[in-house]
Amino acid sequence: MKRRFRVAILFGGKSAEHEISLQSAKNIVEALDKKKYQPILIGINKKGQWSLNEALDKRWPKTIKLNKAGKSLALAPGRKMGPLVRLSGQERVGPVDVVFPVLHGPFGEDGTVQGLLKLANIPFVGAGVLGSAVGMDKDVLKRLLRDAGIRTAKFLVFHRSSSDEIDFDNVQHQLGLPCFIKPANLGSSVGINKVKDREQFEHAIREAFKYDSKILVEEYIQGREIECSVLGNDDPIASLPGEIIPRHEFYSYEAKYLDEKGAALQIPAKLPAHISKEVQDLSIKTFKTLCCEGMARVDFFLKDHKELFVNELNTIPGFTKISMYPKLWEASGISYTELIDRLIQLALERFKRDSKLKTSL
Ligand SMILES: Nc1ncnc2c1ncn2[C@@H]1O[C@H](COP(=O)(O)OP(=O)(O)O)[C@@H](O)[C@H]1O
Numbered sequence: 001m002k003r004r005f006r007v008a009i010l011f012g013g014k015s016a017e018h019e020i021s022l023q024s025a026k027n028i029v030e031a032l033d034k035k036k037y038q039p040i041l042i043g044i045n046k047k048g049q050w051s052l053n054e055a056l057d058k059r060w061p062k063t064i065k066l067n068k069a070g071k072s073l074a075l076a077p078g079r080k081m082g083p084l085v086r087l088s089g090q091e092r093v094g095p096v097d098v099v100f101p102v103l104h105g106p107f108g109e110d111g112t113v114q115g116l117l118k119l120a121n122i123p124f125v126g127a128g129v130l131g132s133a134v135g136m137d138k139d140v141l142k143r144l145l146r147d148a149g150i151r152t153a154k155f156l157v158f159h160r161s162s163s164d165e166i167d168f169d170n171v172q173h174q175l176g177l178p179c180f181i182k183p184a185n186l187g188s189s190v191g192i193n194k195v196k197d198r199e200q201f202e203h204a205i206r207e208a209f210k211y212d213s214k215i216l217v218e219e220y221i222q223g224r225e226i227e228c229s230v231l232g233n234d235d236p237i238a239s240l241p242g243e244i245i246p247r248h249e250f251y252s253y254e255a256k257y258l259d260e261k262g263a264a265l266q267i268p269a270k271l272p273a274h275i276s277k278e279v280q281d282l283s284i285k286t287f288k289t290l291c292c293e294g295m296a297r298v299d300f301f302l303k304d305h306k307e308l309f310v311n312e313l314n315t316i317p318g319f320t321k322i323s324m325y326p327k328l329w330e331a332s333g334i335s336y337t338e339l340i341d342r343l344i345q346l347a348l349e350r351f352k353r354d355s356k357l358k359t360s361l
């Protein structure tokens, strides 16, 4: 029998989406073609410690704890297919052929883990360091979109160091009301508020600064929330678009995770053909503009049934069975198992491509 590829699934993590990540990882492991791939499960707990989670096949936990022996893991950098080693005891776990990071938000989706994997010389699924970092920083992301002529909500950026320059009247004059206030680098709608008056404005500014030293104030785009999945490296493809219909004032943390009926998914979205096509074309353009690779989900607002605004892009979207990213591919003819297979192959392809690059004269 041919040797199976060893796929390390990195999951859990320090973010607010820890539990979502566990669910995503569980579904990925279940869907993995076991004849071709051997999963190696690496959990990251809420403190950021890595450990091998052999037990997960049997009982999937609600949160990652260090395994019983308290053994944590590290990557050994600088070797081709760098082996994973246990710190305590130096027992080998590896080598692994490819890593699939299933981590959301800071310390997982933002280029930090990607940099670590790059240093360790291990192929990995999804965007590289730059695409991941750009996708995480809404300020940089929106500047690049603007530069590429892709419509996005007007915005202002404020830094904590110069927060005394934040003036409600000026913001109201430039962006109108309501407006949205959000931390630049986060996700899951954490720290995001819709603001209608001065009092809410002041509260929302304080709230956003709790999570980041850079925040955005955005004009409010009243419209439908449309999402589209992208897959590929140099020549990416886009899925059929889907729609999120939040039942709360906006697609807040509560609507996403706390209220089971917080939002409905419409797959595919009910859109005229020309708008669907525009969503797909814009998704691919956005993916390329933001230096993405492998996969991403591009999120839009559709205003007045005609104007598309790119809201953001997620480089590691949710992967639960009911998540938009895999669901949109299913609706477009790519099953969950095939999707995982393609993502792993894209990771290997990129690694091979980049290995051929000269690094000096
Ligand atoms: N400018 C805006 N206009 C209207 N709604 C917005 C705007 N910005 C954010 N929202 C609402 O807040 C939600 C979360 O904002 P988003 O920028 O996508 O942050 P996150 O990365 O946390 O998902 C969106 O899905 C949408 O419902």
Ligand SMILES: [Mg+2]
Residues within 6 Å of the ligand: 188, 189, 299, 312
């Ligand atoms: Mg979002």
